[in-house]
Amino acid sequence: MHPFQLTKRLVRFSLTHVVLFTLAFFLTLIPSTFAKQPHTNSSDKFHTQTTKFPATTPQQLLEQGEALYQSGRFAEAITVLQQAVRISQREGDNLAQAAALTNLSLTFQQLGSWKEASKAINTSLNLLGWNGDNQKLNVNSPKSEFLEILAQTLEIQGGLQLSQGQADVSLKTSQQAEQIWKRLGKQYNTGVTRSRINQAQALRVSGFYRRSLDILEEISQQLQTQPDSLEKVTALRSLGNVEQQSGKLEESQKNLQQSLEIAQRLQLPQEMSLTQLSLGNTARALDQRENAIAHYKNAALIAPNPLTKVQAQINQLSLLVKDKNKADVKPSDATSLLISTIQSQLATLPINQAGIYTRINFARTISKIGNKKDIAKILASSVQQAKMIGSERAQSYALGSLAEVYEQNNQWQEAQNLTEQALFIAQKILASDIAYRWEWQLGRLLKAQGNIERAIAAYDSAVASLQSLRSDLVAVNQEVQFNFRDSVEPIYRESVELLLQQKGQEKPDLDKVRKRIEALQLAELDNFFREACLSNQFVVLDKVVDRDNLNTAIFYPIILDNRLEVILKLPNQPLIHKTSVVNRQKVEKAITNMRETIVEPDASKNFQEVSQKIYDWLIKPVESELKNSGVKTLVFIPDGSLRNIPVCALYDGKEYLVQKYAIAISPGLQLFTPKPLAQERLNALAGGLSQPPKNEKFAPLPNVKVELKLIQQSGVSTMTLLDENFKSTTLRKTINAQPFRVVHLATHGQFSSRAKDTFILAADGRINVRDLDNLLKSREQTRTEPVELLVLSACQTAAGDNRAALGLAGVAIRAGARSTLASLWQIGDNSTVVFIDEFYRQLTTGKTTAEALREAQLRLLSNTEYNRPLYWAPYVLVGNWL
Template sequence: MHPFALTKRLIRFALTHVVLFTLAFSLTIIPSTFAKQPQTNSVDNFHTQTTKPPTTTPQQLVSQGERFYQSGRFAEAVTVLQQAVRIYQREGDRLPQAAALTNLSLALEQLGSWKEASKAINTSLNLLGWDENNQKLNVNNPKSELLEVLAQTLEIQAGLQLAQGQADVSLKTSQQAEEIWKRLGKQYNTGVTRSRINQAQALRVSGFYRRSLDILNTVSRQLQTQPDSLEKVTALRTLGNAQQQSGDLEQSQKNLQQSLEIAQRLQLPQEISVIEFSLGNTARANGNRKNAIAHYEKAALIAPNPLTKVQAQINQLSLLVENKNTADLELSDTTSLLIPTIQSQLATLPTNQAGIYTRVNFARTITKFGNKRDIAEILATSVQQAKTIGSERAQSYALGSLAEVYEQNSQWQEAQNLTQQALFIAQKILASDIAYRWEWQLGRLLKAQGNIEGAIAAYDSAVASLQSLRSDLVVVNREVQFNFRDSVEPIYRQSVELLLQQKGQGKPDLDKVRRRIEALQLAELDNFFRQACLSNQFVVLDKVVDRDNPNTAIFYPIILDNQLEVILKLPNQPLIHKTSVVKRQEVEQVITKMRETIVEPDATKKFQVVSQQLYDWLIKPVEGELKKSKVNTLVFIPDGSLRNIPVSALYDGALYLVQKYAIAISPGLQLFTPKPLAQERLNALAGGLSQPPKNEKFASLPNVKVELKLIQQSGISTTTLLDENFKSTTLGKTINAQPFRVVHLATHGQFSSKAKDTFILAADGRINVSQLDSLLKSREQKRTQPIELLVLSACETAAGDNRAALGLAGVAIRAGARSTLASLWQIGDDSTALFISEFYRQLTTGKTTAEALREAQLKLLSGTEYTRPLNWAPYVLVGNWL
């Protein structure tokens, strides 16, 4: 056999590095088996052989090394490959010597011998004439054979760098390999594909998920027309993993399933195991616990190597213990069997970054109920292993996790020392996605020791680290997305709680508190869209109120663990701060009860009781200041579950809040400076769908035609798209045809905490929030003026989703409108028509948008038929209230 034939097969290892999502936030790199599996008879023979090769030809030694490698006998592979290298060296055969060294590097890597592996790969590159400093080949007119080995060797080096946590260096190396493959010609397109996949994985480990996804989507399209191959399996699997982390779970499952089917046809057990693992992660992210466990069990059962097996078992364990208390865990037979099973296999894991992360993740999984000493020993060993292999990222992760064990044991000083070490390393390697966790941990530790000022500084750093990651990093990292409420939201809320304890100059910095809670709301929107959705500067609402709207007050309610805070901005006055001592759980129970009873036709009295309780917490403490200031409009920047209720329906025992004030909602930031709507004549694009598509389970809306006609009769110039004319394509064309100031869409819609489930219904199907954004982008390019008012009639929040109103804020922002008027739940067709008619009539008289909304609500409330909050309360105004 030609000496390079083996290398071509061996070096495919660079392709098979795969990044998997494990428990916490680590990204582990798992080496798969080679493309060509050894025959069963051959493997059986290997078990009877010794490390002494039957022949002394270097080609046969390399072949022997490959077989040892394939069967997991890495030490024996190293022995025979070293012998091959020595023979080639004696014979002065530089090219095959370089190839053998590259394969030797692979085997050494599996043993955790990182320095030796790096030395072998560097020696190989030197023999090939590669100038590491100048990143170029110092060989005139190199033969294609040399270039092929060089490209393959660079692939191996990229994999080695990635496994050692040097993702940025790995990316450059993969790019160099790609250039050499391209230089070799089209017959080497497979090599180009491998290098592109490796680049995507390096980008992904660095956190650049969008760029990684772009590469993988391109590779996937190119591979669809190609025959089944390991490359195709890997590309589809890697694409599926990237889609899972970016939140596109449907496409993730589809691509992973296709990858699995090809791997099964090609009989690749390691690939099958890894794909089952990935399918488990996707099912888990989708909330399908049963399917996730089934996939993890299959992955562990099929896995030919201990690392994949243990990782699958750990993910299964983490899923079983998720949101469980210790008593529950003791009752679980599966849990009690898994823990010792995993523990018994820890010693078999390789001493590489993947192995370290696996050990640490196991320790973190059992931290709530395991023996603290055993957990600390596992983590301390992991720290030493990370030092040995020179992976500072893994070292920081292990140190910080060990510190957390000490924190749980109330050993504050030891925990602080370890946390500071972990943080120093994370900052040194610019790993903000790890650093923010240790800054948060340090803040908790300093608070526990009574150092409030130090704790505030640590929390400030954690928030700054999170915000630095917005543009292309952790906001789309599924590891953080997966547990946003556990891993991100508490940092902001705990920080606010600390700031309110601060007594600088006799009182807390309320403006900083307010900006901190707005930063949380921005992070929530980023989380909703899976990207940094806004780059606009905040418009300081204080200036708008003080200078132009002295009749407006701004409310910032903040829900904390043990109190409900209200910060109030009155015109030309300093900020006011009031506290209601009440636990978060009680506040959320009242909000939930209010939301449930408001939509029950015969529960008005029950509703008024819980509504008054919330009124007493939010409004009553500042009632006197509001009356003195003579304001007539309240702008709320609601926090958390407060978004799910109409503030206008808060009840003081005699009157609803809407009977005293006009009310608007702000997401805490403005896309455009607030501007009065009625300065110019209004024109509207009115779209409506009375009969939903057959495949949608929505009721008909017979009064849509009446509703749209009433808009015309109010004196507004209207262009109408009704039923079959109301399609996404027609809407896109029409909305760009002229500068409509109002866009009114009378159709079914849903707001959800997930962007993909937030949509409006058109004749040709659903238009989700991201598509709505695309629909309006061309308008932004043609028109300098934004849409002044977007009205979404007949929409509702998703059932059972207590954060669904986040979708309304998302729509309001993506639509690019100054104001959005929408309903939190669907109400009667006839009352909607009456409400809409009065709303537009009031707008044409010169009322502000908030005032027009109030008058329309009062019209229903003051009649006899629609007096219940169920009928008049669902409409909320988001954004510009003028």
């Protein structure tokens, strides 16, 4: 079962309603099958417990034990298998004894008897002479019986290790099983496939999603031409789950549907149920609520085991809890009934890691609406169960969740004690993905008790833990999957708020404050792409301003719950700190109104009023400092929704900010070292699409040809790709032809808070931001010169997406260009031509990029036809302003 990738889609539900989606991953391994002694007689058939003669041989007892196991009669299966162990031991048949012990381990696992399961599997491996090194196996073992039993035993051991939270050990075990299956020959390719799928699951549980995806894509490709099989069902479901994790939702839905159809043809109820559960999660990620509920109901209806059934019901419940305030939902009926149904089944869940997480997440799901004593009882029981099976990860999670209940009840000291226990365990097992939550929780508790210094230290630790989760682990481990806006962003903002109210100092540590906000912005970009997208080749902007750009000031606005903070960096001066007392809701409303009225034809007065309001909060407190410093360029590092408005259009009551200063945007305190655009050899690759592809609902851009021609006439050496020549393949090839300093793309595009919805149009379809990244950076293989300036002249932010400008920042970072010029909304074709003409003419005269942008905007502002902000304000320069 795959967890929700809420961060990329910004679905608003909290961690308490997210972690539950992770639970069924324990069942996405190919179901462990009984290890069997290979038959020498091919006519031997499976014997059930209904045979007319009592089972007396180890082989017959194994078959009887398997039949009991498959029918869910685990206690009886254990009795039969223990008899098989005794008889084979008496007969000196080590191979039969090993097989019986392996199957005994598998059966003990189903009952949550982890010590017995581990003891049985280890005894089996000792009998087989396994020392963990397949290079030292006895290759002279009789035929292949030994290797076959060993490979099966390692498969079952890998499943046991994963269910106990030992994903890294499970990965190694599955790799060893794969090697042994390969030694047995091509006729055992099914075993190889099973082991590789199990490796992919172990990688996924460890957070290595890309590696997991690579394995599963290869396996699924190989299985496409093969007949329907359990392996095919599991591989496709596993692939769909990882695609869901990676934000490839349409691909996820397609592969999961194929997995379901095969499982239905093979009549495999457990596989059908698990895949329905995965389909429900993908549908939910796609905001297909009713579809998700239907899949959850189907999963619960056909589930042959209580764990999958309850997981599906909890997922359904979480939707009802999420929507409990909606008029069309009757929480008192539907929610209460479902809660009662789930509660009545908790006792039937296995005492294994998946079962424990199911109980925990049920408690967390009802934390806001359930009885606190009942919730605490479930969590306290989960703590004991986690101790029983030796899962420290589950124990930490249960303790921290129990602490959260005490926190909600304002029992600060009890909550703190439990949180510290949970944190100690998480730190001991190096689980940063869990530790950051308890560090954050501890910070909240200490703050509530007035211990600000210790609270700051706890928040510092939480931020450090989050930063350690970058790179391949950026998606964060399965059990603690989070919604970025609910469970990560608040840590940074609450930390900043504490730092600014820190006592015992004359002034707060402003440098630490802005670096904390920078860390948030980098985390947002990482989260946008689901990978650590920034390398370490950065420079602190302060040094650039103090040493080389004495006419530049840097603005750091920070939106907090009850105020708007501004930190200003002027050349060779200490940081300046100003506060506007205004709550977040008021700021967000003003930003929304500014964005809405700027594009309305008859709302100029309303626009100026709201624009002046934001000006008064952001700029007015430092007006005199800016004027006295003599700066000419303002570089903004906008926070949150401030990215969505054009700062150049802030109004002071008489004139706009662009009439006073050149303006640029930076995605953080650090970026590639700003350097002046190379005017002496300014050359451009100019691509354009006047007629969008037929399947795209975008209007034609008839003036694209004029726009590209004007670039050439401005004195810029230009290579042009127009219409049918403007394809992704041609663009990739051409960009390597010579060291272009400028890449200008006059085509429709869209910026979104979702990477998959951020793209530009080419004649052969959409070029996604990830593809654009790969395309532009392909030049690095043959060219060392970076693209100095990327211009996207007909793009727009996605309608209704109040964080869409994050996509613009993502493009700016991933394109590898020093600076990116783009528009927040699509402008009229005619005004774009005027703007582009002036922009390039100014560039060729030696102006900085920010100054050239300002001059082009002022030209439109001075034109009575285009003087409304609608026409000149949307252009945004991100990155290098020189």
